[in-house]
Amino acid sequence: MWKYIGKIFINLTFVTVLYLVSYTNLDTNAAFQLQHLSQFFFNRHNLTRNFQEIISFDDYWKWLHTCFTPNIRAESWYNGDPVKNMTDFLNDKTTRIIGWATMRQLRLKLNAYCKIPVITRPFISSCKGKYSIFNEDAYSYAPGWVSSTNVSYPTSIKNAFIYRTSAELDSYIYVGDHGTYGSGGYVYEFRGNLNELQENLTLLRQLSWLDEKSRAVMIQLNLYNPNVNFFTSVTLLTEIIETGEVFPSAYIEPMQMYTEFNNFSSIFYLTIASIYILFIIYFTICECYSIYKLKKKYFRQIRSYIEWGIIICSWTGVGVYIWRYHEANRIGNYFRYTNGTQYINLQFATYVNNLLTFLLGFCCFFGTVRLLQLFDIYPRINIFSRTLRRAFKDLVSFSIMYFLLFSAFAILFYLLFVSDMESCSTIILTSNMLFQMILLKFDTSDLLQADAFLGPFVFTLFIYFCVFIGYTMFIVIINIHFRFIRRDTIRQELHSPNIPLFIIKDIAKRLGFKKATVTPLPQPISVVIQLKHKTPVEQLPDKFKKLIIAIDKIYPTHTESDITENNQITTMSNFNTQRKRRRKRHIIY
CATH class of the missing domain: 1.20.120 (Four Helix Bundle (Hemerythrin (Met), subunit A))
Structure with a gap:
């Protein structure tokens, strides 16, 4: 014990x-910090200036001018009073920028690998391939992506067309939703007052700082909130894939790098x-x-x-x-x-x-x-792990079969609807869609729009085989082994003492909270199993008797006179029976 x-x-x-x-390494304020900065930068209340709704370069420049740039400089208070000692703060007046914000661009080389079909070469002279670290442009240019220019530009504009390495930027490789991007790039630094920033952005737009060779634009801010002692890394990534589509995404990660403790803590x-x-x-x-x-x-x-x-x-x-x-x-x-x-x-x-x-x-x-x-010594609590342990081989065999069946349907959906549904554009997204179907959280209208016949047909096949049949087999496997473990648990409880309960009773008895009691002898195993584990056929007579009793209580079939007559008839029959017995005894004697 x-x-x-x-x-x-x-x-x-x-x-x-x-x-x-x-x-102690976590803080609930991290969620509130993330929510605040998301609403602050994304501008979700404005449908035309929402960062997550950007679909073109024009939308991106408008968002920079109207939402992002005004929010990284502290303006006057709500009553018109000027801010004091908040030069490097955001417009929320609580979060400080460490240094300045940067906007980094990654581009393709001039002759990036892209093969044009022979039949279209008379009409198309060049194309731009998919971005990778190996075909990234790492040359420096003059403003306007030219080799040289005689026009005088501000230093920040000139530096935006000069390639900078990861050592200069103190940056690292970044993994986005549609690609992995290098640690260097062409960087514009948001330095100066609000008017200077607005003028520089207008000039960058005129010089086509973003064009058909741009593949990723990454805005990075490093913030510190002294109220909650949080450092926050903000990355606003905009990916431009080879089809021309724009995908914005944001990563805001607050972290508590160190904690100031007093002596006791x-x-x-x-x-x-x-x-x-x-x-x-x-x-x-x-x-x-x-x-x-x-x-x-x-x-x-x-x-x-x-x-x-x-x-x-x-x-x-x-x-x-x-x-x-x-x-x-x-x-x-x-x-x-x-x-x-x-x-x-x-x-x-x-x-x-x-x-x-x-x-x-x-x-x-x-x-x-x-x-x-x-x-482990209390069988009723660890019945879950014991059931899984006993059913391990059957579950492995079933999982292999189910995985192959699920993979077959994933390949089928991918090949049928890869060009019709965004949720089937990759194998991973297709598998995610099928998992949603299993949970019955999928809208079949997308399949119906993709194909009026194949969509509902393959959906019905998937639900029938992977949901109805597959889940039924899984439940049957678990149920068979669970019933065996439950019978084994009852046997263990009858032959071995309940150690946790014995410990609790022993401690209570030693503390004087409970007197010693005599426990009744356990019934034989066969009797307990027969009482607690009857088959449905064996339980049928008892259920039928209970049903008759319940019906008699609700709808009585005998009146009081009938009951009296029955009692009289029973009494007379008993009297006649006794009389016959006496006659037999008299004859014998």
Whole structure:
């Protein structure tokens, strides 16, 4: 009993420490910061100036002029009073820009690979291929994308046509929705007052800074909100694919790089972190010893992979946390040294912070699943894991069959509707659409518009085979193994004591809350199984008797006179029977 209590104490203490370490790195204000900046930059209330509704270069320039540029400079208050000491703040008066905002463009080379068919060459002289890092333009030009010019332009305009490397920009490769983009590019810096910015944007538009060779425009802002101690990396990406379509997307990632602690909270956090590391050292030693003792049997247990999932994610998280701590110190020192007037790119810090968040999330997941080990001796609680363990082979076979069937339908939908539906433009999007069909959250009107016959036909086939038949087979497999585990659970409860309940009763008795009671003897297994697990055919007579009794209560079939006559007849018959018995006895004697 005491061994089991010690196991409970160790596991609950470890999970508590794990939650404290994980949730101290999070702040609920991050969601509000993201929501505020999204509404601030996207201009969602204006249908004609909404960033997410941009479909052309004209829309993009209008959004820059009317929405973005006015919001990155603090203007006067609502009553007309001028702002003071907020030169580098956004127009919300609460968030400060670190340095300045940048707009980076990535372009194709002059002779980017694109093969024109022979039949169309007399009419089309050139074409532009798909963007990749290998065919990215890395040459510097004069304003207007020419080799040289005699016109005098401001320095910021000249620099916007000069290619800059990742070392100069302190930038990294960026992965978008439709491509992976390099770390260099042609950069315009939003420096100066609002009037200068508006004039520069107008001049860039006249010089065709964005043209048919542009493949991505990336606006990056690095912000700091002193009210909630949040650094925020904002990336507004606009992708232009080879078909000419424009896809805007935004990534706003607030992060708390470091936390200022007072004396008590600092000591508490360091203590919790130290206890957590001691737990990980202890678990690592225990698992290494188990591998040495059990050999190959160790890797046949699912519990082993859960333990190593916690250990690997924890040790990696410790290293990433130290990495993030040094990165935060570098950013903080540079921010303090420059008073926030120089450009600092938070892109790398965002990657490190996201990696730490992922690791902590998986640690909490494995730690919570690990609590299921506490109920190994209580069969009614771990019936879920025991059922899955027993049905593992059948589920693997079923999953292979279902995966092949699902893949066949995904390929069918992709080939039939690739040019008619956006949701079938790729295999991944097609699979996502089929998952929505399984959840019955799909609008069939798109399929009907794509093809009046094939759309409903293949939809009906998919629902019949993958939903009706597939789900029925899955439920039957689980049900068969669940009934077996349930019978086995009843047998275990009859032959083995309920240890958790025994511990609770024993503690209550020792504390004086409950007196000792005599438990009744258990019934035989066959009787319990017969009482609790009758087949539907065996339950039919009992159900029929209950039905007759219920009908008699609602609609009585006998009146009081009938009952009296029946009683009299029964009495007379009993009297005649006794009389006959007496005559027989008299004859015998």
